[in-house]
Amino acid sequence: MSLLAKRRADKRALVVGLTLFVFAALVWRDAAAQTLSATYGIGPAAMPYVVAGALAALGLGHIVVAFRDGLPVPEHADGIAIGWIAFGLVALLLCIAFGAGFILATTILFAVTSRAFGRRALLVDATIGFGLGVAIHLLFSKLLTLSLPAGPLEHLF
C-alpha cells in the first residue's frame, strides 16, 4: 500500500463507525427516557447505557480502522440479482399487508428468486412456487391446523 492510499480514509469503515455512533445515541436517548428505576440494585437504564457506551467505543474503533487498514474489500456484487430478491421480499410484505395470502406471496417469491439466480423460465418457476405454496398451505391448515395469512386463493381450498 502506498503512503498516499494509506492517508485516504476507508469510506466503508467510516460509514460503519458513524452508524454505530447513531445507534449509540439512539440507545442512550431511549435509556435516558426511562422514568421508573429499581428500588434496590440497578434499574432498566443501566444495561442500555453499557450497550450505548460499547457501541460508541466500537464506533471509535471503526474510525481508527478507517484511517489505518480499512475493512476488507468485498468482491463485485450483482446488484440486479439482489434487486430481484428484494422485489420478491417486498412482494411478500405487500401480500401480508394487503391480505393477498401466502400462496400468491410464495409464487412470486419463488419465481423471482429463481430469476435472480439466472433462470429465464418464469412461468415454470411460478408454477413450482404455486405448488409449493399450496402444499405448505394444505400441510398447515389441514394437517397441522395452523393458519398462515389467507387471501382469495386460500379460500378455494
Add this chain to the structure above:
Amino acid sequence: MDSFVSLGQGFLVALEPSKLLFAAVGVLLGTAVGVLPGIGPALTVALLLPVTFKLDPTGSLIMFAGIYYGGMYGGSTTAILINAPGESASVATAIEGNKMAKAGRGGPALATSAIGSFVAGTIATIGLAFLAPWLVELAVNFGPWDYFALMVLAFVTVSATFGDSPLRGLTSLTIGLMLGLVGIDKLTGQARMAFGVPEFFDGIEVTTLAVGLFAVGEALYVASRFKSNPEEIVPIKGSLWMTREDWRRSWKPWLRGAAFGFPIGALPAGGAEVPTFLSYVTEKKLSKHPEEFGHGAIEGVAGPEAANNASAAGTLVPLLTLGLPTSATAAIMLAGFQQYGLNPGPLLFTENPALVWGLVASLFIANAMLLVLNLPLVGLWVRLLAIPQPWLYAGILVFAAMGTVAAKPSVVEVGMLFVFGFLGLLMRRWDYPVAPMVVGLILGPMAEAQLRRAMQMTLGDPMVFLENPGSATLLSLSAMALLAPFVMKGLSRFRAAED
C-alpha cells in the same frame, strides 16, 4: 440404586409396542419438519405440538421426545447441507459442516453428527437419570453473579474467536445486545427501544433474526456473486460413510462435546449455545489439523453436534426437576406438559413417576431410533444438494418466509426479516461474523437479568463479582480472552517490524 429401579419401570412403559410406534412416528415427523430450512427444534416442536393433542399424556410425551431429537437431527442436516441453521445451537455445526458438504463430504458430516448425537445423547440421558439430583443441587448453589460471569465469558469467547477481527466480532455481538434490549423490561414494565411499535413489546424473535441473517442473508449473498463466480455444487464423492480416519478424529470430540453439553445444559441458565461454541473452540484448539478449521474440519462438526444433543438432554434436568425452561424448545415442551395439566417439578417425580421415568426411558429409545432410521436415510438427505441452485435458494426463501409468518403473521415481522436479510448480506460482504449477533440477542437479556438479580441481592455492591471465587475466575478468564487477541496482534506486529 433408586434411579436404576425407576428407570427399569420406565422402560417397561416405553417398550410397549404402541409407545414404540409413537416414538418412531415422532422421530420421523421431527426429522421431516426439522430438516426444512429455517425451522429449528423449537419451531418443530411448536408446529408438531397439535399433532400430539389426541394422545394420552404418556404417549404424547414419548412422541414429543422423538420429535425433539428428530427435530434436532433435522436441524443439523439443514445446517450442514445448506447452511441455514434453524437455531443458534446448530450455528457451530453449520460453520464446518457446510464447508464439508461443499467439499463433497456431506455424507461423513451427516454421519458423524448422527452417531455423535447418539453417543452424546445416550451419555447425557444416563447422566440425567443418575446424576439429576446431585447436579440440581450444584446448580441451585450457583449465584446470579456466577451466571452473569459465565455469560460474559461466552460473549467474549464467541465474538473474539469467530472471524478474523475482534473489532468486527465485538461489533456484531454488541448490535445483538442492542437488539436484545428491545421490548418490555420485565422488572419495571417499561418499554425499551420499542419506539411505540406494539410488535416490538415482546422483543425481537430469535428465530426471525437467525432466519434473516442466515437463510435470507445467505441467499442474497450467493445470488450477488452467482454470475461472477457460480458456486458449483460438488457432487458427493466416494462413500457416504465415515472412513476409519473420520472415526479416529470423531470419537474424542463426541465425548468432549458430551462433557461440555450435559453439565452446562443442566445449569438453570445453560442452553445449548454456550456448550456448542465452547466445544467448537476447544476442538479448534486441540485439533491436529487446525488449518482445516474454516474449511471443513470433521472435529468441528462432531464436537458441537455431540454438545448440542447432550445439552438438550441436560436442559431436561432443570425442566423436569425445577419446572424451569432454559431454552426456547424447553419452554415449548413446558407448554406441552401444561396442556395435560402436568406441572414439572420435584412433585412430579413423586406424583407421577411412571410418566417421568417413561419419558426418560423413551429418550434412550428415541435416540436409538434416530440412529437406526436416519443413518440409512443419509443418502436421501444428501440428495437435497442435487436440487438446482435457483430452486434450492427460492425454496429456502419460501421456507424462511413460512417460518416467520407462521410464528408471527405481521408486516413488522416480515419487515424485520427483510432488514436482517440485508444486514446478513452486508456482514458477509464486509467480513463481519453473524453468529455473535444471534448469541448477543439470546444471552443479552439473560445476562442482564442475572446482573440485576445479583445487584438486588447485594444492594448494588458490584464487588460481589470479584469476591465470589466462581464469578471472579470466570470474569478473569473473560478478560484474558478479550485482551489476548489484541496483545497477540501487537506482538506479531512488533515482530513484523523487526523483520
